[in-house]
Amino acid sequence: MKKIMNILVALILIGSILPIAYADNTNNNPKNEYIDKETQQQTEIMNTNTMGAEIRLLQLEKAIIKNIEKGEQILTIINDSEYNITDLQVILAEFYLLQEEVQTADPNATDAVSTFVDLKLDAVNLTKEFREILQATVNNSTIGQLQQRIGNMTSNQTTNVTNTIQSKIRQYNAHQFRYLYQLLGENRSDWISKYQNGSLTTNQVKQNLTKRIQQNKTTHQYQILTALKQKKIQHKIQTQNSIQNASDGFQQRQENRLKKRLQQSENLTDNPLYQQLSKRIQQKLDKLDNNNNPGNNNDNGNGQNDDGSGNDNPGDSEPGQDDPGNGGENGHNDNGNNQGPGGGN
Numbered sequence: 001m002k003k004i005m006n007i008l009v010a011l012i013l014i015g016s017i018l019p020i021a022y023a024d025n026t027n028n029n030p031k032n033e034y035i036d037k038e039t040q041q042q043t044e045i046m047n048t049n050t051m052g053a054e055i056r057l058l059q060l061e062k063a064i065i066k067n068i069e070k071g072e073q074i075l076t077i078i079n080d081s082e083y084n085i086t087d088l089q090v091i092l093a094e095f096y097l098l099q100e101e102v103q104t105a106d107p108n109a110t111d112a113v114s115t116f117v118d119l120k121l122d123a124v125n126l127t128k129e130f131r132e133i134l135q136a137t138v139n140n141s142t143i144g145q146l147q148q149r150i151g152n153m154t155s156n157q158t159t160n161v162t163n164t165i166q167s168k169i170r171q172y173n174a175h176q177f178r179y180l181y182q183l184l185g186e187n188r189s190d191w192i193s194k195y196q197n198g199s200l201t202t203n204q205v206k207q208n209l210t211k212r213i214q215q216n217k218t219t220h221q222y223q224i225l226t227a228l229k230q231k232k233i234q235h236k237i238q239t240q241n242s243i244q245n246a247s248d249g250f251q252q253r254q255e256n257r258l259k260k261r262l263q264q265s266e267n268l269t270d271n272p273l274y275q276q277l278s279k280r281i282q283q284k285l286d287k288l289d290n291n292n293n294p295g296n297n298n299d300n301g302n303g304q305n306d307d308g309s310g311n312d313n314p315g316d317s318e319p320g321q322d323d324p325g326n327g328g329e330n331g332h333n334d335n336g337n338n339q340g341p342g343g344g345n
Helices: 002-016 018-023 037-047 050-078 086-104 112-137 140-150 156-183 189-196 202-214 218-247 250-266 272-292
Strands: none
Touching: 037 050, 037 112, 037 218, 050 086, 050 112, 050 140, 050 156, 086 112, 086 250, 086 272, 112 140, 112 218, 112 250, 156 189, 156 202, 156 218, 189 202, 250 272
16 A cells, blocks of 8 residues: 555656656657657646647747857857858848747747747757857867857846746746645645745655645545546646647748748848848749759758757756756756857767
């Protein structure tokens, strides 16, 4: 009986961080041509409630902001040298357009997961392109100096986004905890309020839940177990469906995004930089067309060619102190705290 009770307690705590528990079980995620396992894991909290979608989009926005700021700092440092930085400037210009798309993305939309998947991949590819061009432009000594100078950059903008993320994570976790207390037949709004305002930590709430579960009768414990199993099954189905939906029409959505950016850049052609950006985006569209029509084999070579596994992966989910369900009070492990555009291994 004690063993069964311990299993139930573990399941209850998993239920409070349900998407993260799934994220640890990568073997259950279906293989996908366009969406890597890491991104699939990140989308799981987006299928719990809209707060999950808000968190992921905010984390992606923060990663993009950090990469833009580091990119700008790099260009400032090397601008007075003999290096040609035009290509790097053009990539940053596209990064700004991408940032606007992330900021205007609707977390309540039925296609929020698809939007996150699309924009994250674009951010990954832009980061990789910036890094590769930088490494081909400057020498290794300069790369080392740049990494030292931009390694610990911070700004008011990223700090503000981090604070917003932390607040959303507490709201998200509070929603999960409230559900568990309801299964126990309790109204612990006092504990939920204290957790949301920072008076209680995630671990303190979990410990209280464990204690309350242990005090329940065995029959009630089994009822809770059944409810959690049903919730897990439902959530898994929703996650797999959203990933499949994100995969369907992926290439068409990519083409639509590029066409929109092309139109935006063409509206700013009084700026020579955006003239170059228009050419760059058109080359990407041409490459997409060539890939979709193999008979047209004129590859321009400037398209997206990364699978999203680089070290500067915007939107990386690190299930740590600043991820939903894992005690994110301090935010030290928030997404996007990687090396930035200048980093490279």
